[in-house]
Amino acid sequence: MEQEKNRTFVEKIWDIFSSVRFAVVIFALISTTSIIGTILDQKAEPAKNIQILAKLFGESPAPTLYNIFDKIGFMDMYHSWWFIALLVFFALNLIICSVDRLPRIWRLVKEPLVPVTEDHLKKFPIKQEIAIKGNPDTVKDSVKDALKSARFRFTEIKEERGYQFYAQKGNYSRLGVYITHLSILIILLGAVIGMRFGFKGYLNLPEGDVSHAAFSDMEKELPLGFEIRCDTFEVEFYGESDMPKEYKSWLTIIKDGKEVVRKSIVVNDPLTYEGITFYQSSFGLVPDGLSRGIFIFNVGPAGGQTTTINLRYGDTFQIPGSSVSGKIMNFSPALKMDEHGHASTYANHMDNPAVLIDFFDAGKYKYSGWILKRTPQTWQLPDGPRVEFIDYWGVEFTGLQVRKDPGVWIVYFGCIAMSIGLFIALFLNHRKIWVKLVEEKDNTRVIIGATANKNRTAFERKIDRSIAILNKKQEGEK
Numbered sequence: 001m002e003q004e005k006n007r008t009f010v011e012k013i014w015d016i017f018s019s020v021r022f023a024v025v026i027f028a029l030i031s032t033t034s035i036i037g038t039i040l041d042q043k044a045e046p047a048k049n050i051q052i053l054a055k056l057f058g059e060s061p062a063p064t065l066y067n068i069f070d071k072i073g074f075m076d077m078y079h080s081w082w083f084i085a086l087l088v089f090f091a092l093n094l095i096i097c098s099v100d101r102l103p104r105i106w107r108l109v110k111e112p113l114v115p116v117t118e119d120h121l122k123k124f125p126i127k128q129e130i131a132i133k134g135n136p137d138t139v140k141d142s143v144k145d146a147l148k149s150a151r152f153r154f155t156e157i158k159e160e161r162g163y164q165f166y167a168q169k170g171n172y173s174r175l176g177v178y179i180t181h182l183s184i185l186i187i188l189l190g191a192v193i194g195m196r197f198g199f200k201g202y203l204n205l206p207e208g209d210v211s212h213a214a215f216s217d218m219e220k221e222l223p224l225g226f227e228i229r230c231d232t233f234e235v236e237f238y239g240e241s242d243m244p245k246e247y248k249s250w251l252t253i254i255k256d257g258k259e260v261v262r263k264s265i266v267v268n269d270p271l272t273y274e275g276i277t278f279y280q281s282s283f284g285l286v287p288d289g290l291s292r293g294i295f296i297f298n299v300g301p302a303g304g305q306t307t308t309i310n311l312r313y314g315d316t317f318q319i320p321g322s323s324v325s326g327k328i329m330n331f332s333p334a335l336k337m338d339e340h341g342h343a344s345t346y347a348n349h350m351d352n353p354a355v356l357i358d359f360f361d362a363g364k365y366k367y368s369g370w371i372l373k374r375t376p377q378t379w380q381l382p383d384g385p386r387v388e389f390i391d392y393w394g395v396e397f398t399g400l401q402v403r404k405d406p407g408v409w410i411v412y413f414g415c416i417a418m419s420i421g422l423f424i425a426l427f428l429n430h431r432k433i434w435v436k437l438v439e440e441k442d443n444t445r446v447i448i449g450a451t452a453n454k455n456r457t458a459f460e461r462k463i464d465r466s467i468a469i470l471n472k473k474q475e476g477e478k
Helices: 009-017 020-039 046-057 062-072 074-079 081-110 136-150 171-197 408-427 456-477
Strands: 126-133 155-159 162-169 199-206 210-215 221-237 244-255 258-265 271-273 276-285 294-300 307-311 316-318 324-332 335-337 343-345 354-361 364-372 386-393 396-404 431-440 443-452
Touching: 009 081, 020 074, 020 081, 046 062, 062 074, 074 081, 081 171, 126 136, 126 456, 136 162, 136 431, 136 443, 136 456, 171 408, 199 221, 199 276, 221 276, 221 396, 244 271, 244 276, 244 396, 258 271, 258 276, 324 343, 324 364, 335 364, 354 386, 364 386, 443 456
Parallel strands: none
Antiparallel strands: 126 443, 155 162, 162 431, 199 210, 199 396, 210 221, 221 244, 244 258, 271 276, 276 396, 294 307, 294 386, 316 324, 324 354, 335 343, 354 364, 431 443
């Protein structure tokens, strides 16, 4: 009690942070709060999280619970001061625990092996003893050959009544746990750097538009430091269905007025520039699409070569090499025809884009028809000319997830270090072995003593195999 009273404040704090119990408490707090942070959408609109809380706790207490969680910081938990503090406490606990225990482990790692007495050998957890015909000088080489299966490099000394061999292996495997501790600290450092200096946002970028910033969930502008342009966007469907097979964006990075990078991205193939990564995540129609969209057609006379033309909604065009002209009258992003031939739009995506065109011959109205982008059969007009619907450019936007994480490579390095540390800690062990040859009349008594800090059974099996080889050799000599 007197010794406890005489301890300084720093020593008491050191004892707390070097405690395994403290590590369990901190880890439990981090795990519990992370679960809450996973359930609640971080930096989302209040209505969204109130809806989540209403499902969990009911409609009545949901707004009150939201206000409480918001004041505590659960709506942006990974940037809150208390979560950062928990990570710092966890890191301090790992550092202090490691520093507190490392000197003792280091002594075990660097401690040189020395010969031991026969009585000491018999007290080891792994021990074997056999008798071999012959004196120590004649059986020494046989014993060493048999023990080679254990892959030890033995030190040999001459004793009064024989010889003694001893060796150790895997002494540095005791440091595997410290490599794991260090890897956790590296991962935490990378995560904190990512939270402090990185961001996660989105960008809905229409075809042809340029943006110098992304946006957070709270509509906060996140400057990129360069400009990004969506050159075009395209969706590929499964057969004739409306299920997207792949959606692809052609993006251009512009830096100081110059185009520096061009790349097409799909869901699992993002674009990264200056540490900022753009992931393909969604797509949709621009609200004012009809006023900005450009129809792209290949038109030509019957059997003749087609010409590419670009038109806007309401424009009139002439089919080269013929007297047929057309005027764009209507557009549907997803056209459906009922059994009576009435057209309707069934979706707000470009699932089945179609354009209605009135056709004229020498200025006189002839007929109207829907030209469908995904149905080439509609491109051929009844009297021969061809109108291929290639695209309606500028009416779609590509939905990009934008992420900057300067700590990600530190996290990757930490994960590699953790894999190495765990492999060393779990699959390698520190093994020591002593073999004493003692002369007794016409025989030599072989005494084996060994230790292993883990996986002792496997080490015992190796020693048993060596003894079996020795016995077999002895029987062969008889």
